[in-house]
Amino acid sequence: MPVVRMLRRVACWMLQSPACGCRAPVLPSRFLGTSPRQIPMDANFHSTSFLEADQQRVLITGGLGQLGVGLANLLRKRFGKDNVILSDIRKPPEHVFLSGPFIYSDILDYKNLREIVVNNRITWLFHYSALLSAVGEANVSLARAVNITGLHNVLDVAAEHGLRLFVPSTIGAFGPTSPRNPTPDLCIQRPRTIYGVSKVHAELMGEYYYYRYGLDFRCLRYPGIISADSQPGGGTTDYAVQIFHEAVKNGRFECNLKPDTRLPMMYIDDCLRATLEVMEAPAESLSMRTYNINAMSFTPAELAQEVLKHVPEFQVTYSVDPVRQAIADSWPMNFDDSNARKDWGWKHDIDLPELVTTMLNFHGSENRVAQAN
Numbered sequence: 403m404p405v406v407r408m409l410r411r412v413a414c415w416m417l418q419s420p421a422c423g424c425r426a427p428v429l430p431s432r433f434l435g436t437s438p439r440q441i442p443m444d445a446n447f448h449s450t451s452f453l454e455a456d457q458q459r460v461l462i463t464g465g466l467g468q469l470g471v472g473l474a475n476l477l478r479k480r481f482g483k484d485n486v487i488l489s490d491i492r493k494p495p496e497h498v499f500l501s502g503p504f505i506y507s508d509i510l511d512y513k514n515l516r517e518i519v520v521n522n523r524i525t526w527l528f529h530y531s532a533l534l535s536a537v538g539e540a541n542v543s544l545a546r547a548v549n550i551t552g553l554h555n556v557l558d559v560a561a562e563h564g565l566r567l568f569v570p571s572t573i574g575a576f577g578p579t580s581p582r583n584p585t586p587d588l589c590i591q592r593p594r595t596i597y598g599v600s601k602v603h604a605e606l607m608g609e610y611y612y613y614r615y616g617l618d619f620r621c622l623r624y625p626g627i628i629s630a631d632s633q634p635g636g637g638t639t640d641y642a643v644q645i646f647h648e649a650v651k652n653g654r655f656e657c658n659l660k661p662d663t664r665l666p667m668m669y670i671d672d673c674l675r676a677t678l679e680v681m682e683a684p685a686e687s688l689s690m691r692t693y694n695i696n697a698m699s700f701t702p703a704e705l706a707q708e709v710l711k712h713v714p715e716f717q718v719t720y721s722v723d724p725v726r727q728a729i730a731d732s733w734p735m736n737f738d739d740s741n742a743r744k745d746w747g748w749k750h751d752i753d754l755p756e757l758v759t760t761m762l763n764f765h766g767s768e769n770r771v772a773q774a775n
């Protein structure tokens with residue numbers, strides 16, 4: 403076919419696709435390279451039997467942070483302990499090391515990543531490595547490398563080996579010019595942190611690889627995640643985890659955001675369940691490849707008020723961190739996740755009152771054990 407005619411046809415296909423619709427790759431596969439680094443896609447992926455295809459082999463990158471160990475626990479219940487490999491560049495604590503396969507993986511090392519995927523016959527990859535919003539501002543060049551170059555490596559490996567790839571995005575992918583109350587899936591995204599910029603880049607690159615190479619890319623924009631048995635990694639929403647620990651241990655908490663700073667939040671169990679649900683959703687149910695998910699929205703003052711119902715002597719003071727405050731003031735206050743609810747049946751379980759009782763019960767019993775020892 404003459405080049406001009408072929409280009410005209412390609413342009414037509416691209417224009418036909420709806421702005422957010424992602425039902426099928428836009429370009430017919432005969433026009434496409436098999437992978438961005440021109441390495442043939444893993445042939446075995448196409449010839450796996452039904453049983454094998456159902457038995458996923460999972461890799462989690464950046465798995466020793468706030469969310470990765472919980473995700474591994476959930477996925478190991480679903481796919482079996484030995485089929486879920488946690489990886490990170492840090493040394494795992496003993497209980498994590500003993501709980502299932504762990505491997506060193508630096509996502510900046512492309513060959514190492516490829517070796518792990520090949521040697522372990524990985525089929526699903528959850529890419530959790532990142533520098534979060536506050537630490538990212540403190541170390542922009544590292545955040546740029548980990549969050550952007552690392553993502554490129556992961557996308558290429560996933561495309562080459564036919565993996566299903568999950569990359570989390572965040573409320574931080576929006577900025578001061580986005581509608582903030584509520585923030586829909588599709589709107590202006592001009593974040594002003596390196597973290598946010600890298601996450602918008604991840605959303606767009608993942609969707610581009612979906613259209614261009616047929617990569618099965620799935621992405622959820624998480625709100626601030628609150629967990630009891632893991633520490634946050636240097637974000638703007640960290641206060642909502644630390645407050646519980648301090649309430650039980652000291653009866654007081656110094657908050658680094660203003661009392662009226664409203665942000666979307668979610669309990670970790672809901673977040674991880676959503677992650678597994680979107681990965682298991684039939685492709686035809688996904689009208690988009692990047693979805694907002696939400697559970698609740700509150701301010702530090704509202705959270706403190708709820709804690710006070712259980713810890714009557716609890717005192718909160720405010721010492722505002724200008725970097726975190728500026729970030730929070732540019733982020734969504736309420737998150738519109740109606741598309742996730744409509745397309746693949748997303749539904750959160752935990753609202754603010756249950757969140758507070760769950761967190762206080764965990765820290766209360768942990769404290770009692772510590773005092774008894």
Ligand SMILES: NC(=O)C1=CN([C@@H]2O[C@H](COP(=O)(O)OP(=O)(O)OC[C@H]3O[C@@H](n4cnc5c(N)ncnc54)[C@H](O)[C@@H]3O)[C@@H](O)[C@H]2O)C=CC1
Pocket residue numbers: 463464465466467468469470489490491492507508509510529530531532533534548552570571572573623624625626627628633634635636637639
């Ligand atoms: N925790 C939250 O509230 C939210 C998290 N997310 C996203 O979820 C994902 C997981 O978040 P968290 O567990 O909270 O993050 P975290 O900051 O607690 O953990 C990130 C992990 O990445 C690892 N890492 C850093 N450089 C690496 C490298 N070169 N190679 C491999 N690993 C490396 C770190 O050692 C760390 O264990 C991130 O992508 C984050 O952006 C999104 C929204 C909210």
Ligand SMILES: CC(=O)[C@H](N)C(=O)O
Pocket residue numbers: 534535536572573574597624625626627636637638639640
């Ligand atoms: C909401 C996030 O992405 C993270 N917790 C952060 O505050 O940076």
